[in-house]
Amino acid sequence: MFLSRVFLFTLIWIQTGAYNILCLLPYPGKSHYMVFEPLLQELESRGHNLTVVSFFPKQNQSNRRDVDLRSLASLNIEIVDLRDFDYSVFGLEKYFEHIPLITGLAKSNLHLCKRILDSEMFEEFIAAKGDYDVILVEHFNSDCMLGIIHNYGLPSVGLMSTSMLPWTPRRVGASDNPAHIPEMMMPFTSEMSFFERIQNTICHYFYIWWYEIAIRWEEQRILEKKLGKRLPKLENIAKNTSVVLINTYHVWNGVRSVPPSLLEVGGLHLHNKILQPLHPDLEKWVSEAKDGFIILSFGSLIRGSTLPEKRLRTILKVFARLPQRVVWKWEGNFIDVPDNVLILKWLPQYDLLRHKNCVAFITHAGLLSLTEAVSAGVPMLAVPILGDQYGNAAHAQRVGIACVLRLQNLDEVTLEDSLKKVLTSEMRERAKLVSKQWQDRPISPMENAIYHIERTVRYKGQDMSTHARWLSTWELELLDVLVFIVGTLVIAFLVVRNAFNSFHRKEKQC
Structure with missing residues (x-):
């Protein structure tokens, strides 16, 4: 098997050649980089030469x-405090609380x-x-790196670890009609x-015009100033991607009308993911759970141990009444928990989700966590x-694989129900069916991504977006x-009316 893979990669390398690829990943979020790293590893394994600019460096290889x-x-790992989100202002916070978060994050990236x-370290760029053939660049809430693409005059491929941002569709000429296309921050x-x-x-x-005026103009x-020359509008550079x-993948992220240049590769970070054996003590705990076990985790960005005291007491009371066991990611000091609850500072989340005894997942609805659960x-x-967690949760609920509960509404009754x-x-069977549909694709996300990166190099760019973007x-x-x-109708009406009036005046004169 190993020799056949080596032969296959050698054959691919002979056919395509080794390309020099520059990867610009300037966001310090771990969850973002987790999406891209398997892609970079696959490009490496196929013989391409990579220069990777990021906050998550690996040991240099050949x-x-x-x-x-x-x-x-600083890295964006476990920095969000849940106490900052446990408030309610007549129920209106769900409509507006994303604004200071998104605008603040974009300003920080500026x-x-x-x-x-x-x-x-960035002077060479x-x-x-x-001597590069193509540039891979993250498209998020900063277009700073687009100027570097123009500086090199090379074709580029955009990488997005999230669902579509408000300004993404216009870059490829896709429809962004808000009548049926929900914004990623909205629970629709x-x-x-x-x-x-x-x-x-x-x-x-609001986001389209705010981003243009407050962020893109300033980045331009x-x-x-830094490059010492005039650049095309950053938005136009983005349109040449x-x-x-x-x-994302439409099975649970929702269907959208998009041109071929917008490629859904949801699940890319699970490529060649190998299940690792659990620690013996953890394996014993979950295997002996007669009614199965539940995972509770708020991901890598949110510090789950900052749960407000009121919500923490509520969760512990409900968990104590469950026949299932619970494995809980808790980053702070250990706390007293019911006998059926195990708290750990780090969870092998993917391995636990794939365990035969796993029956449910309590999650913050981050895109990677939901993707792993769907898989x-x-x-x-x-x-x-x-952020996008509201939209992610809404889509999961729409296809029948999740219930949604806001932190502000979390009490014993709502949590238990x-x-x-x-x-x-019924929901467990539905989750299994959606998982099969999600995995049933004509080509794997990784093969799709690699093919289009290499094709971009072969033809020195691709034009697969609609003219609507211009x-x-x-x-x-x-x-x-x-x-x-x-x-025209007004002018025609005025001409006809004047002609009619003129005709009547002539008749009266006669």
């Missing part, structure tokens, strides 16, 4: 060089952009040194009520906290055509 950005910012551009699916469409529309256009200024690899066929209780629904045989809002919404038609 065909990979890492540029370490860790000295420029400052990080300047630090990276001014850093000593400012000077466009190195494509089936929205009138009031929800109002909220979604306001949110959509910073880049032009050959392919955008996005970490394993495990039903979920989603407690979204921030939600867990009862998640633990039903149209202004005025043209795209046919407002210019509408004005022309209305103007």
Whole structure:
């Protein structure tokens, strides 16, 4: 088997050649990098030469060089305090709480952009040194690295660890109609009520114009000052991206009309994922759970041990009444828990989800966690906290594999009722069915991603986006055509009316 894989990779390398690839991953979020790292490893294994600029460097290998950005910012690991999100203002917080978070994060990345551009380790990329064939760059809430793409004059491939951001569709000429396309920060699916469409529309256009004015204009200024030359608009550089690899798949993330340049590769981070044996004590604990076990984890960004005292007491009371056992990721000091609860500072989440005794997953609805649960066929209780987690949870609920419970509404009754629904045989069977549909694809996410990266190099770029990306809002919404038609009708009406009046005046004179 090993020799056959070596032969296959050798054959691929002979056919395609080894490409020089520059990877710009300037965001210090671990969950983001976890999506990209398997892709980088696969490119390495196929003989391509990589230069990776990131906050998560690996040991340099024969065909990979890492540029370490860790000295420029702290890593975004377990930094979110749940107490900051446990409040309610007449129930309105779910409509507005994402605004300070998203705008604050983008502003933070704006400052990080300047630090990276001014850093000593980034000087070679400012000077466009190195002989590269293609640039892989993260598309998130900063376009700072797009100026580097233009600096090299190379084709690029976008990487997205999240679902689509408000400004993503216009870059590839896809529809972004808020009447049926929910914003990633909103707890909606494509089936929205009138009031929800109002909220979604306001949110959509607010973020598009705010991002353009507050972030992109400033990044344009910073880049032009640093590079010492005028650049095309960053938005236009983004529109020349050959392919955008996005970490979703329509089976549970929802169906959207997109051009071939927007490639869904949800599950990319699970490529060649090998189940690891659990620690003997943990294996014993979960294997002896007669009614199965539940996992509780809030991921790598949120510090789960910052649960407000009121919510913590509620959860412990409900857990004590469950026949199932619970494995709980708790990063702080150990606390007194019921006999059926085991707390650990770190969980082998993927391995636990794949365990035959796992019956449910209580999660913050991060995209990676939900993807792993969907892959394993495990039903979920989603407690979204921030960012795209609201939209992720809504889509999981829509396809029948999750119940959603907001932290502000978490009490004994709602938690117990939600867990009862998640633990039903119907939801467990539904989760298994969706898992099969999710995995049943004509080509694996990794093969799809690699093919389009290599194809981009072979043809020195790809043009697979629609021309709609180059149209202004005025043209795209046919407002210019509408004005022309209305103007023509008005002029025609005035001409006919004047002619009619003139005819009547002549008749009277006769």
